Amino acid sequence: MVAATDDLQRVGLKLFVADPARIDAREVVPVFHRWIQTRALDHLLIDVADYGHLDEGPRVVLVAHEGNFVLDNGDRRLGLAYYRKQPLERTLADRLLAIGRIVVQAGVRLEQEPALGGRLRFLGEELQVVANDRLTAPATQAVLGSMEAALAPLLGRMYPEGAYTVGRGTEPGERATLTVRATGSLPLATLAERLAPAERPPRQA
């Protein structure tokens, strides 16, 4: 069987909330609406879906054309997930890096939201990566291995000291999932700095 993982475009990446008891998911609803008003993200933001009545899974969804930003309580662990819908160019590793930047930037923006009073903090040392495409990337060990390899450049930028582990999710029926845990604690802002595109050196006259 030839793995098609390189074609994988629909990827989800989730950051986890540090202290979920301090935040009510519905507090994010007006924040996301304001983001649409102010065009706060580099996405075509369309609408907000409020699923605050659900016990697990998506609680609030900021629907965008390129991908959805989800305050997600999947596995009853609150976090911010970004699910890419539209294709990105180049390799899977490049795509994962781009998606990593998007979700970390959105996370930092949420942390800085005055309306949330600093109560929403994300763990920089933990990350979940989901292949949201069972055709291209079914949850097999081969696919998970390919994903892990493609993830290495992103993780190299996030955790340059290399102190992290990658776990593979193999629950029947679920999507191919990798869980990354780095040692120590890491502010999200630090991750954002590490993921920022390198500035090009000024051109020589």
Next chain:
Amino acid sequence: MAASEPAPRGPGMTWKRALAHAVPRELAAEIETFENQIALKKQGKLDDKLFAETRLRRGVYGQRYDNGRRNDGVAEQSLPYPSGDLTKGPETLWDAPGMQRIKIPFGGLTAAQMRVLADLAEEYSDGVCHVTTRQDIQLHYVHLEDTPALAWRLAAVGITTREACGNSVRNVTACPLAGVCPDETFDVTPYARATSRFLMGHPDTQEFGRKFKVAFSGCGGHACGLVSMHDLGAIATTKQVDGVTRRGFETYVGGGLGTVPYAAQVLDEFVPEEEFLPLAQAISRVFARLGEKKQRSRARIKFLVAQLGIEEFSRLVREERARLTPDERWTAHLAGVPAETERPLAVARPLNGGPRPEGFDRWHRTNVTAQRQPGYAVATITLPLGDLTARQMRKLADLAETYVKDTVRLTVEQNIVLRWVADADLPALYSALADIGLAEPDASTIADITACPGTDTCKLGIASSRGLAAELRARLARVVQDGNEAVERLHIKISGCFNSCAQHHIADIGFYGVSRKVGRYTVPHFQVVLGGQWDQNAGAYGLAVGAVPSKRVPEVLERIVGRYVQERTGDESFRKFVERIGKRVLKESFADLATVPTFEEDPSFYSDWGDPRVYTIADMGVGECAGEVVEVGAFDLAAAEAQVFEAQIQLEEGDSVRADALAYRAMLLAARSLVKQELMSVSEEPNDVVREFRARFHDTGLFHDRFAGGKFAEYLFHRHDHPPAVTPDAARRVVEEAQLFLEATHACAARLAARPVSAVGGAVSL
């Protein structure tokens, strides 16, 4: 199942190639055709309207903001999608996310199907499956170009989205307890399945002017089938013929909710089982041949039946039946009926004195129904607002396989039932459901509120039905806990507009979204509908008694329910209570709550539940002149409101003639309120009012609703041109139509106020 077998996958693999072996040829051909139509449309080779109806018949529906514009609470923003002006229907942009409706005949699901639905929700939607009031599943925010892949995956597990929307036979519904209900005459499941298969794609069902809904019920007493509100309804019944018990159906036709509800009429008290499908075909032919095609607002079969009268309609059906060429499919399913009985997975064992998890007893009281078969029960999974996450759906499939196999059904109350649970397994099942967040109690109680998508995703939504439902259910859970059975049994249903998708007419207490202009703002409101009947297959329809601000609804509900608790006599039902007390008195009990504070005093009234945006902000910035003109009209409009309410009272008191006259008068007053904005000197003479209204507001399109067109104006014209209604049913319709005419007048007045000052002022003449 073949579809789950691993297929060789590599670069360029598609679901079509991966699953082609598992999809029946006919279904595959349909999906391929749709794929081609999408490609042709993208190349500009298909007409917009034609493609819109094509995709609707594949269940691919539009969604709010798909015209590329959205008011963000401050201003209207355009949504610059990458495909630009490319459309998938009139005013519907290609890239805009839409809704995929998935037909589930009689709500019956297998575990394999549930897993695929979960997968689709994750990969193409927002991770949530929504159960509808027609036992469908809906996925939202789906991209058009993903819909073929979705269709291939559904087809591989035996599901088609064909004719889930559009002018077609919609999902055939049936009682979710069919086959296990202690009170049913017989199991209607095989008949519902056969009807769904027979009518889907049938040549005689392709030329309807509007949709056509079919329902089956196993008995006449419960609500499950809601036969009275269907285009075609069948209640199981038997008859002794030559000493043999014959199965058949008491058959109803011409019911429907929509803007103005019609109760279905008996077409035949006993249609033998072998005659039901040919009868359905004959009805389809009559509807296709004689039903309205151009004017959508009068194109449902209920209008045809009302226009012809049930006797003439019945004669035409019999005539058509006699002309039909025999079709072996009419009876092919009957041989298999006796074998269709479901087999339980577990051996029947009683619920004994074993340990019960915390919360089990309350859940058992509201969510467990004993089956006809001793030792087994139906467990209801209460879904808040009809939603469950993809992961919950997948885990529920696992539980179904563990406890009941494939005996799962969706319900018209937007819940899911597991049938054939051995009584002894109930505590373990409850614990397992609790682990996945699906052990909420209060099924089919006052807290189990039905709501349509409303302004969340529906293009027609006026107010946030889901936002209100979420607020109310949080408050009402406490009421159920208090154990007041009379209150607990009440049904609340909330529609986002007058179209009744949440079936507000048949609730004890229903609400539907409207709006009111307050100063320079528009404020979300809900009309309160009282006195509908849920049981007896939706035995009676409630009537609107008045609009209240959306944010006051919880208080209004508290007062209505409070009066019922305090003033109820004996076992009096809520419907009987409303009849006895009278709508006038009940309305008075919340009259003070109809007011809206100014924006400065309390801006929360100017946003809807769960949506912090200022409601219809486009109404801001209107000039003073326009405001004054509207004030003049508002005076007459208030008088019209009083007249239509009085019409309801007269209807209740049995004076149909007076009710009709008042309703007509209310429409005239409302029409005059608009005419006066352009012609202050208009007389009160009905011919003058109607003539001026027609010329100035109907013919110019000013009165037209964006989606309903001129339908509300037709209510006035129809009544004006026809003799007074004298029967209770006819009078009731005129009253309903008058109510809707008034709502349309409010909306029109708000639109007029939003026009530039010069446009309004310039037209006024004295």
